[in-house]
Amino acid sequence: METKIKVAIQKSGRLSEKSIELLNECGITFDSGKGALKMQSSNFPIELLLLRDDDIPEYVSTGVADLGVVGQNVVTEKDKEVVEVRQLGFGKCRLSLAVSNKFDYKSVRDLDGLQFATSYPVILGRFLDREGIKATIHKINGSVEIAPSIGLADAICDIVSTGSTLMTNGLKEVEPIMRSQAVLIATPNLADEKQALLDKLIFRMNAVQMGKKSKYILLNAPNDKVERICEI
Ligand code: PRT
Ligand code: ZN
Numbered sequence: 752m753e754t755k756i757k758v759a760i761q762k763s764g765r766l767s768e769k770s771i772e773l774l775n776e777c778g779i780t781f782d783s784g785k786g787a788l789k790m791q792s793s794n795f796p797i798e799l800l801l802l803r804d805d806d807i808p809e810y811v812s813t814g815v816a817d818l819g820v821v822g823q824n825v826v827t828e829k830d831k832e833v834v835e836v837r838q839l840g841f842g843k844c845r846l847s848l849a850v851s852n853k854f855d856y857k858s859v860r861d862l863d864g865l866q867f868a869t870s871y872p873v874i875l876g877r878f879l880d881r882e883g884i885k886a887t888i889h890k891i892n893g894s895v896e897i898a899p900s901i902g903l904a905d906a907i908c909d910i911v912s913t914g915s916t917l918m919t920n921g922l923k924e925v926e927p928i929m930r931s932q933a934v935l936i937a938t939p940n941l942a943d944e945k946q947a948l949l950d951k952l953i954f955r956m957n958a959v960q961m962g963k964k965s966k967y968i969l970l971n972a973p974n975d976k977v978e979r980i981c982e983i
Contacts, residue, residue, distance in 0.1 A: 753796050754796060754942075754944040754945060754948070755796045755797060755798045756796065756797050756798070756817050756818060756945050756948040756949065756952075757797075757798045757799075757800055757815070757816045757817045757818070758774075758797060758798070758799050758800070758816060758817065758818045758819065758820070759799075759800045759801075759802050759806075759807045759810050759811060759815075759816035759818070759819040759820070759821075760799055760800070760801060760802070760807075760819070760820045761801070761802065761803070761804040761807070761820070761821070762788070762801035762802055762803065763801075764804060765842060766804065766820060766821070766822065766841070766842050766933050767801075769839075769841040769842065769933065770820040770933070771799075773820070773839060773841075773956070773959075774797075774799075776959045777795075777952060777955035777956060777959060778794065778795075778955060779792050779794060779795040779797060780792060780793070780794055781799065787801070788800070788801050789801070796948060797948070800815075800816050804821050804822065804825055805825060805829070807819040807820075807821040807825065807936075808821065808825060808826050808829035808831040808833055808936065809829065809831055811831070811833045811936050811937065811938050812831035812832045812833050812938065812939075813938075814938045816938070817937065817938050817941060817945050817949070818836070818935060818936065818937050818938075818949065818952075819833070819935070819936045819937075820839065820933055820934075820935055820936075821933065821934065821936060822842050822844070822931050822932070822933055822934070823835075823838075823929075823930075823931040823932060823933075823934050824844070824846050824871065824874070824910065824929060824931040826934060826936060827873070827874055827929065828870075828871050828872075828873050828874050829873075830873060832939055833936040833937065833938065833939070834936060834937045834938070834939055835934050835935075835936055836934070836935040836936060836937050836949070836953070837934065837935050837953070837956070838932055838933075838934050839932065839933040839934060839935060840932060840933075840960075841932065841933050842931070842932050842933035843912075843930075843931070843932045844910045844911065844912045844931050844932075845910070845911050845912075845927045845928075845929065845930050845931065846871060846874060846908060846909070846910055846911075846927070846928055846929040846931060847908070847909070847910075847911045847924045847925075847926060847927045847928060848862070848867075848875075848878075848906060848907070848908050848924070848925050848926040848927075848928060849896075849906065849907050849908075849909070849911070849917050849922040849923060849924050849925060850865075850899070850905065850906045850907075850922065850923060850925055851899050851905075851921060851922060851923075852921050852922065852923050853921075854905075854906075854923075856923070856925045859882045859884060859926060860884075862879070862882075862884045862886055862906065862926075863884050863885060863886065864885065864886065865886045865887070865904075865905040865906045866886070866887045866889065866903075866904045866905050866906070867886055867887065867888045867889065867904055867905070867906050867907065867908055868889045868891050868895050868898030868899075868903055868904035868906075868907050868908075869888060869889075869890065869891070869895060869907060869908035869909060870890065870891060870892055870893070870895060870909070871908055871909075872888045872890045874908070874928065874929060875888055875908040875928070876888060878908075878926075878928045886906075889903065889904055891903075895907050895908075895909040896909060896916050896917065896919075896920040896922060897920060899920075899921075899922065900920060900921060907922065908928070910931075911924055911927075935956075937949060
């Protein structure tokens with residue numbers, strides 16, 4: 752049977768479309784329609800597994816999937832044994848600490864003794880340890896930004912992109928603690944045949960990236976001006 756590389760991507764969410772787009776740009780098209788949990792391609796030996804993003808590091812570390820596309824924030828939080836192959840340039844965001852607008856925040860020392868709500872207890876815990884701050888962490892799985900207004904916490908640690916969700920909830924960003932973007936991860940010790948497929952994928956991704964950096968320009972110009980035009 753032909754060896755296929757299994758790639759775990761987010762089923763539905765911020766990274767889903769871009770993950771498929773990235774593979775399409777590499778010339779790989781998929782046969783299954785919307786709603787499928789697995790997708791096959793007829794022009795590359797690949798199988799897509801569509802999953803919750805939180806599960807992707809574990810699937811990749813155990814080898815159920817060979818590769819995964821997921822946010823660095825999730826990879827760091829889950830702390831599984833995976834190889835980060837490359838950054839993918841989309842899904843850019845930061846993980847930040849935020850407090851109420853009314854909080855007179857001057858430095859990290861002001862975080863001492865606070866109650867935090869977050870979906871990222873591992874990353875937050877490491878940050879607080881590094882800074883020598885003692886605080887309580889409540890793990891919640893969503894709508895973290897409302898925690899301070901309902902009295903569940905004094906501060907939050909959550910993903911920020913434009914900052915508009917914080918603003919809407921009367922919060923201000925006080926410490927960015929991690930920058931993140933989507934990354935391609937791989938299971939450690941890929942079998943040779945699968946490594947060869949990964950190399951092929953990386954080659955195509957590099958070509959796509961190079962193509963994005965350069966522009967294809969078609970123009971009529973006198974021969975004696977070509978050198979001058981190239982200088983521009
Ligand atoms: O269902 P599943 O578990 O798969 O998805 P999910 O709901 O856990 O994740 P999803 O789709 O929201 O995000 C997937 C990944 O996208 C994250 O892990 C990040 O790596 C990346 N990403 C990029 C973001 C954002 N930008 C983002 N803005 N993830 C979340 N947000 C949320 C944030 O949680 C907050 O509620 O957007 C809000 C803040 O946005 P701004 O623009 O108002 O600051
Ligand atoms: Zn998730």
